[in-house]
Amino acid sequence: MDRNHPQHQVLYMRRSLFDQGYIDREQFIQLEELQDDANPNFAEEIVTLFYTDSARLIQNIEQILVNKPIDFARLDDILHQFKGSSSSIGAKKVKEACTQLREYCCAENAEGCMRTLQVVKQEYAVLKRKLETYFQMVRQVG
Amino acid sequence: MNKIRALVVDDNMVNQTIHHRLLKNLGIENQVVKNGKEAVDVHSSGKYFDLILMDMDMPIMNGIEATRRLRAMGIRCMIAGVTTRSLDQEKQEFMEAGLDDYQEKPLTKAKLVSILHKINYTT
Numbered sequence: 001m002d003r004n005h006p007q008h009q010v011l012y013m014r015r016s017l018f019d020q021g022y023i024d025r026e027q028f029i030q031l032e033e034l035q036d037d038a039n040p041n042f043a044e045e046i047v048t049l050f051y052t053d054s055a056r057l058i059q060n061i062e063q064i065l066v067n068k069p070i071d072f073a074r075l076d077d078i079l080h081q082f083k084g085s086s087s088s089i090g091a092k093k094v095k096e097a098c099t100q101l102r103e104y105c106c107a108e109n110a111e112g113c114m115r116t117l118q119v120v121k122q123e124y125a126v127l128k129r130k131l132e133t134y135f136q137m138v139r140q141v142g
Numbered sequence: 143m144n145k146i147r148a149l150v151v152d153d154n155m156v157n158q159t160i161h162h163r164l165l166k167n168l169g170i171e172n173q174v175v176k177n178g179k180e181a182v183d184v185h186s187s188g189k190y191f192d193l194i195l196m197d198m199d200m201p202i203m204n205g206i207e208a209t210r211r212l213r214a215m216g217i218r219c220m221i222a223g224v225t226t227r228s229l230d231q232e233k234q235e236f237m238e239a240g241l242d243d244y245q246e247k248p249l250t251k252a253k254l255v256s257i258l259h260k261i262n263y264t265t
Contacts, residue, residue, distance in 0.1 A: 046156060088160055
């Protein structure tokens with residue numbers, strides 16, 4: 001198959017998402033296996049839900065961190081949710097960043113939390129961009 | 143094939159959707175509620191289920207309290223805790239509330255089938 005063939009590009013991109021550690025291969029395949037003729041885009045629909053959920057959670061985290069005193073208990077609850085949904089779609093790097101942020105939260109280290117939140121946001125933004133590109137290519141191939 | 147009915151109890155939309163779909167793909171009719179109180183209320187309304195997938199951390203009423211309440215109401219169906227909590231102490235507290243099984247998230251088809259085999263489900 002020609003390397004520039006769209007199907008080849010989809011396969012290459014998919015493999016690189018797994019190999020570069022952005023997405024857990026097994027978990028992503030689980031989502032794809034839930035697709036059928038009636039729900040051919042289930043994986044993309046779940047990922048889109050993840051975007052909505054993540055945007056809300058990141059906004060909540062930012063609001064908590066600007067308030068004084070910081071409500072670390074509430075922050076921990078939100079990070080638990082974020083870890084959970086990241087884990088469900090196999091978003092490995094986002095989940096790892098949330099774990100790091102949670103450690104600073106448990107230590108009630110405000111500066112560490114703010115610094116690590118930027119890492120979470122960056123990992124999320126990179127993943128979103130890659131997944132949007134991937135699913136766009138998948139749709140083009142049909 | 144037995145007609146099993148399940149209840150998904152989880153506050154997270156991503157998990158709700160995945161668990162609903164996992165069950166549906168296995169031919170299991172299921173309903174989704176978003177916290178422990180809704181799980182209790184749906185039983186109080188007279189509905190029954192063969193399986194409850196119960197998340198632990200939820201607002202209003204968490205999974206531990208909901209499990210205790212359901213057992214106190216006489217609900218004897220399979221209740222499987224599904225959570226990201228991994229500490230033994232947390233698991234123990236959840237199990238002691240009345241769970242029949244416990245699975246760590248993310249829930250997969252294999253984990254779900256292992257739960258279902260405990261209620262004589264045949265694929």
